[in-house]
Amino acid sequence: MIKRAILITALAVWIVGSYGYCSNCLFSPRLNLAYVEFRDALLGGDLFAGVSLDINKNLAFEPTVYTYQITDEWSTYGGVGLFRVRFAEKFPAKVLLWGGGTYDRVDLRNISGQTSSNLTRGTYTRFVPTYGVGVQVDSVAFICKGCDYFFHGKLMAGDFATPTEIRFSGLSGSSAPETLSTLVVGEVLIDSPFGQVGVMRHLRTRGWYGDNFWRAFYATPYCCGGLFRCRAGWESGYLGFADFEVKIKQFSIIAGVKIPEEPSLWMWSTGIVYHPAFGKSQPANPGDKRILAPRSRSLYE
Numbered sequence: 001m002i003k004r005a006i007l008i009t010a011l012a013v014w015i016v017g018s019y020g021y022c023s024n025c026l027f028s029p030r031l032n033l034a035y036v037e038f039r040d041a042l043l044g045g046d047l048f049a050g051v052s053l054d055i056n057k058n059l060a061f062e063p064t065v066y067t068y069q070i071t072d073e074w075s076t077y078g079g080v081g082l083f084r085v086r087f088a089e090k091f092p093a094k095v096l097l098w099g100g101g102t103y104d105r106v107d108l109r110n111i112s113g114q115t116s117s118n119l120t121r122g123t124y125t126r127f128v129p130t131y132g133v134g135v136q137v138d139s140v141a142f143i144c145k146g147c148d149y150f151f152h153g154k155l156m157a158g159d160f161a162t163p164t165e166i167r168f169s170g171l172s173g174s175s176a177p178e179t180l181s182t183l184v185v186g187e188v189l190i191d192s193p194f195g196q197v198g199v200m201r202h203l204r205t206r207g208w209y210g211d212n213f214w215r216a217f218y219a220t221p222y223c224c225g226g227l228f229r230c231r232a233g234w235e236s237g238y239l240g241f242a243d244f245e246v247k248i249k250q251f252s253i254i255a256g257v258k259i260p261e262e263p264s265l266w267m268w269s270t271g272i273v274y275h276p277a278f279g280k281s282q283p284a285n286p287g288d289k290r291i292l293a294p295r296s297r298s299l300y301e
Contacts, residue, residue, distance in 0.1 A: 030054040037254075037271030045069060060084040064100075073111060078102035080130060096134035096156060103127050106168065124168040132158020132183065139191075152189040159183045161205065181206035195220045198233075213237060222247065237261060243269065250275055 033052040039045060050064035062082040069075045080100030087095070106124045134156030143149040165177035187200040196219040204211040217233025232242040235258070243256025252273040260266055 031274075031276055032060070033273065033275055035271060035273040037269060039068075039267055039269045041267040057089065058086045073107050075105050075107075076102055077105075084136065092137045092140050094136045094138070096136055096154070097132075098134075098158065099129075099131040101127055101129040104168075119171075122170060124170050126166060126168045128166055129164075129180070130159055130183075132156055132160075134158075134185075148191075148193050150191040152187075152191065154185070154187050156185040157183065159204075181211075193221065217241075231256075250277075 030053065031051065032054055034050070036047075036049045038047050046066065046068035048064065048066045050062060052060060052062045054060050060083070062084070063079065064082070065077075065079045067075070067077045078101060080098055082096060082098040085095045085097065086093075104126050108119060108121050109123065111121065134154055136152075136154035138152050140151040141147075141149065142151055159180045159182055161182050162180050164179060166179065167177035182205045184203045185201070187198065189196060189198040198215075198217050198219075200215040202211070202213050202215070213236035215233060215235040217231055219231040220229055222229045227247050229245045229247070230242065231245075232240065234240050237260070239259040239261060241256060241258040243254055245252050245254045252275060254269075254271045254273065256269045258267040258269075
């Protein structure tokens, strides 16, 4: 199902985006980015896909769909729609609005061994919503005019704690339900002729494993005629990570690895990104082009 959704979305985006862009029109979408990324770990694998569309000069829409499998019994499907709203053409700040959710499915029909007294050998499902707001600034020049140093930053808050109960269908009343946990994401990027440096903080008020982390990285400029780029950094729970990008016309092919503190957390990633701006004339602000392509594709990354 998720693969069909990805193919249909990709085809629709290509058709809609091919009509061009009109800065004075209410609706004339322009495709900025499309991507598919697969992350393979010893414990399950993740598949992400999404696009970035400029609806008009003040509104962008970025839908993302994803799926991952933790075990043979647990599968997850989800999607998020993110809107970037700019209220003034010459003001670099944008307002972020997003909404979506995650669908979990646990199939115990073929499980071996004993189960809990509250569980039967059936199928259990649940839906966990997500929503939030934020603010973002892009490509703010600093240090000196024409030096090609740019600041990018964003602050996001979502999934505000509510009394809404989230539980798996079919469980007995003795099982304690969950509630949403507030999320805060902050990110700062410095783009320069010498590469890009970034720091990110991801925080939830309820500290499940992997919810609270820091990330810092350095990405080199494109070299060899704009064909190659590398990125390396550190993230909480990992000794480090690195990825390598090869740019072929309007496509970027990326491969990377995360080096874990625990052997079971090895994660390899491969992805392909379609970026129409590649291969065309340089944008007015070079900082918009030098960002490693897939880093702008995800809601939280």
